[in-house]
Amino acid sequence: MLTPPLTITAAAAQAGRLAMRDVWRASELAISRSTTCSTGHELLDSELPNQGWPRSALIELLVQQHGIGEMQLLKPVLASLAARQRVALVQPPYLPHAMACRAWQVNDRNLLWLKPASSADALWSAEQILKNGSCGAVLLWQANVRPEALRRLNLAAQSTDTWLWLLRPIAAAADASPSPLRMTLRPAAGGISVDIIKRKGPHCDQPLFIPLDDMPVPLHIPQPAIDDHETDVKRPPAVVAARSATTVLV
Amino acid sequence: MVVVEHGLVLAMSRQAAQAGVRLGMRGGGVAAIAPDTTVLERAADKEDQALEAIATALMQYTPDITYQPDWSLLLDVSASLTLFKGPHALCLRVLRSVAALGFTLQLGAAPTAEGAWLLARNAPRKDQPKGRRVASMERLQQRLNQLPCELIPAAVPFHGWLTDIGARDLGALRRLPRAGLLRRTDKHLLATLDRAYGEAPEMFEWIKPPLHFSARIETFERVEHADALLHGASSLILQLVGWLTAMQQAVRAFTLYLEHERGRSAVAPTTLEIMLAEPAWHESHLVRLLKERLGKLELHAPVIALRLEAVKIEAMLPPNASLFPEPGGTPQDYHRLLELLTARLGADNVLTPASVDDYRPEICNTWLPAATRRPKAQLDEVFDGRPFWLLPKPIALLMRDNRPFYGSALKILSGPERLEAGWWNDKTAARDYFVAQGSDASCYWIYLERTTDARWFLHGLYA
Numbered sequence: 001m002l003t004p005p006l007t008i009t010a011a012a013a014q015a016g017r018l019a020m021r022d023v024w025r026a027s028e029l030a031i032s033r034s035t036t037c038s039t040g041h042e043l044l045d046s047e048l049p050n051q052g053w054p055r056s057a058l059i060e061l062l063v064q065q066h067g068i069g070e071m072q073l074l075k076p077v078l079a080s081l082a083a084r085q086r087v088a089l090v091q092p093p094y095l096p097h098a099m100a101c102r103a104w105q106v107n108d109r110n111l112l113w114l115k116p117a118s119s120a121d122a123l124w125s126a127e128q129i130l131k132n133g134s135c136g137a138v139l140l141w142q143a144n145v146r147p148e149a150l151r152r153l154n155l156a157a158q159s160t161d162t163w164l165w166l167l168r169p170i171a172a173a174a175d176a177s178p179s180p181l182r183m184t185l186r187p188a189a190g191g192i193s194v195d196i197i198k199r200k201g202p203h204c205d206q207p208l209f210i211p212l213d214d215m216p217v218p219l220h221i222p223q224p225a226i227d228d229h230e231t232d233v234k235r236p237p238a239v240v241a242a243r244s245a246t247t248v249l250v
Numbered sequence: 251m252v253v254v255e256h257g258l259v260l261a262m263s264r265q266a267a268q269a270g271v272r273l274g275m276r277g278g279g280v281a282a283i284a285p286d287t288t289v290l291e292r293a294a295d296k297e298d299q300a301l302e303a304i305a306t307a308l309m310q311y312t313p314d315i316t317y318q319p320d321w322s323l324l325l326d327v328s329a330s331l332t333l334f335k336g337p338h339a340l341c342l343r344v345l346r347s348v349a350a351l352g353f354t355l356q357l358g359a360a361p362t363a364e365g366a367w368l369l370a371r372n373a374p375r376k377d378q379p380k381g382r383r384v385a386s387m388e389r390l391q392q393r394l395n396q397l398p399c400e401l402i403p404a405a406v407p408f409h410g411w412l413t414d415i416g417a418r419d420l421g422a423l424r425r426l427p428r429a430g431l432l433r434r435t436d437k438h439l440l441a442t443l444d445r446a447y448g449e450a451p452e453m454f455e456w457i458k459p460p461l462h463f464s465a466r467i468e469t470f471e472r473v474e475h476a477d478a479l480l481h482g483a484s485s486l487i488l489q490l491v492g493w494l495t496a497m498q499q500a501v502r503a504f505t506l507y508l509e510h511e512r513g514r515s516a517v518a519p520t521t522l523e524i525m526l527a528e529p530a531w532h533e534s535h536l537v538r539l540l541k542e543r544l545g546k547l548e549l550h551a552p553v554i555a556l557r558l559e560a561v562k563i564e565a566m567l568p569p570n571a572s573l574f575p576e577p578g579g580t581p582q583d584y585h586r587l588l589e590l591l592t593a594r595l596g597a598d599n600v601l602t603p604a605s606v607d608d609y610r611p612e613i614c615n616t617w618l619p620a621a622t623r624r625p626k627a628q629l630d631e632v633f634d635g636r637p638f639w640l641l642p643k644p645i646a647l648l649m650r651d652n653r654p655f656y657g658s659a660l661k662i663l664s665g666p667e668r669l670e671a672g673w674w675n676d677k678t679a680a681r682d683y684f685v686a687q688g689s690d691a692s693c694y695w696i697y698l699e700r701t702t703d704a705r706w707f708l709h710g711l712y713a
Contacts, residue, residue: 065692066639066711066713067637067638067639067692067693067694067710067711067712067713068692068713069692069712069713070713071638071639071713072638072712072713086584092639093639094639094640094641094642094711095615095617095639095640095641095642096638096639096640097611097615097636097637097638097639097640097710098603098605098614098615098617099605099611099614099615099632099633099636100636100637100638101603101638102605102632103632103633103634103635103636108603108605109602109603111602111603112600112601112602112620113600113601113602113603113617114591114595114599114600114601115595115598115599115600115601116595116599117595117599121594121595124594125591125594125595128587128590128591129587129591132583132584132586132587132590133583134580134581134583134584134587135584135587187690187691187692188691189687189691190691214712215693215712216635216663216664216685216687216693216712217663
């Protein structure tokens with residue numbers, strides 16, 4: 001008899017998986033029809049549903065402190081958005097530096113900086129910008145947001161084509177939030193450490209290290225510290241030079 | 251509340267009617283039956299103003315408006331029906347506009363102006379159909395035939411005679427021989443009848459809108475909170491919109507004057523000037539702007555009247571519609587957003603970058619109000635290695651073990667970048683900038699001030 005052997009090859013398994021695209025397995029990242037924009041960081045893209053920042057959704061970035069590379073994480077997406085549309089910064093913690101944007105190829109003419117006096121005004125402004133729809137992205141900094149305000153922001157974001165990032169302190173990670181994508185950001189040398197705490201997909205086990213190009217890094221590779229001056233007689237002179245240079249700078 | 255004319259009750263509120271007040275009662279009688287009632291004398295000049303306000307507001311639906319006796323307005327909407335999506339939708343909008351002004355009206359609609367006027371003034375008896383709006387000529391004639399004769403002012407002197415000969419309604423009146431009727435009554439009676447039935451042409455002199463817009467409204471009581479003024483202000487906006495539409499103009503700047511009660515000395519009115527980036531004639535946008543501005547205003551004295559003046563107007567531009575809507579909204583949308591944000595947050599809090607050609611970061615990083623127009627920035631230079639966050643004021647750093655300390659001891663990564671500027675206007679900045687890193691790997695932009703007493707400052711954060 002010439003019956004073919006009943007073995008399922010890897011290719012056939014792949015084909016079967018492709019045929020059942022509507023079936024979502026808990027171990028997989030969600031695939032939906034929502035529009036996303038690549039983060040510009042391959043490692044982060046591979047861990048996000050649809051491989052990018054979701055549009056029309058509230059994205060929460062929980063930062064350990066301000067100024068740890070959170071804007072550089074957003075740099076690629078902001079650069080592509082600001083080329084054509086406006087980007088609103090609502091209640092940032094410090095003064096945004098237009099020159100840094102320019103050095104990052106982010107069109108600084110399309111930046112809009114709002115300085116609301118109160119948190120309520122900031123939320124109102126963000127909602128108005130989302131409703132209006134003439135801006136490409138909104139970045140909102142808030143320390144304490146009430147859950148109903150979060151729901152309202154999420155609803156406002158869902159009804160527009162605007163990207164919305166909410167930057168909050170890391171302490172808010174324990175609170176419930178309607179946001180479909182939440183991640184904590186911690187400083188790391190030469191980049192940033194990203195821990196996705198909520199996404200449409202399986203739990204992300206370990207923090208990702210995202211290297212950031214424009215993060216300042218030491219120009220020289222740090223030498224192993226030499227504890228004892230007396231015992232190490234055969235010290236190479238280059239190290240001495242480097243050490244002495246460091247002491248002068250510091 | 252009761253309105254009295256020549257000592258007789260002319261109109262009353264529902265509460266007064268429940269208390270027993272009836273039409274035609276004497277003023278003294280009202281005081282006896284219901285002592286709490288407010289008795290007001292009829293003010294003809296205020297009624298004129300109200301009618302004028304309604305006419306101005308309704309100009310947004312048609313430029314052809316004229317006054318008609320018995321406090322009526324005639325609108326020729328034959329050219330506006332398609333624009334406002336049919337007679338029913340238009341009637342609803344008219345009703346809503348007049349309600350927004352704070353008045354009630356009886357609306358009649360018919361193919362002839364005189365017919366619509368008669369239908370609007372008729373108080374239907376129980377045996378008559380209720381509707382006051384008809385679309386076809388045949389229906390109008392049927393409805394007119396059932397109306398009582400005394401609706402026509404010219405027929406009132408002959409009311410008794412007409413009743414005696416059995417001509418109770420207009421249908422019976424029209425069946426009478428024309429020549430005899432003309433001999434025995436007024437010629438205006440027959441003329442009105444002909445116009446109402448569409449047998450004679452109707453000629454009107456339409457109201458011409460004034461060249462300058464200024465409308466005033468008195469509040470019902472002394473208003474002490476700016477928010478409470480919104481209702482009065484929005485009715486003024488409604489008039490402004492009507493006037494703008496009639497003039498084919500759009501407003502660029504308007505002023506709202508809040509008039510205060512005159513005490514011992516005259517109090518100058520509080521003025522609220524509103525400038526628009528883009529000329530507008532849309533009611534909702536103007537009302538929203540005004541709402542945000544009124545919400546921020548604090549009144550120093552109670553307000554008794556509001557006045558609105560259009561300061562700067564421009565020709566209305568037709569909407570420039572493209573085939574496909576732009577994804578980011580139109581520039582007009584963006585201007586509207588800026589106006590709204592500026593109205594609530596203040597112009598100094600809605601900013602865009604206006605980089606100044608200067609080496610000092612705090613000067614270079616200048617931001618200007620987004621709502622103002624200005625020439626494009628000339629600075630094309632790009633300095634690399636700048637942090638995204640700048641501190642509003644540099645923080646002097648502590649020193650520990652001869653190292654600058656901010657949270658942890660800072661390690662210098664790169665530098666120095668020498669910067670020396672401002673010597674020409676006594677704001678000398680002589681600094682050496684370094685990039686430093688804390689123990690948790692976050693990076694800082696710090697500088698050493700090159701003075702005799704050298705100190706470290708934190709100026710930026712690499713975000």
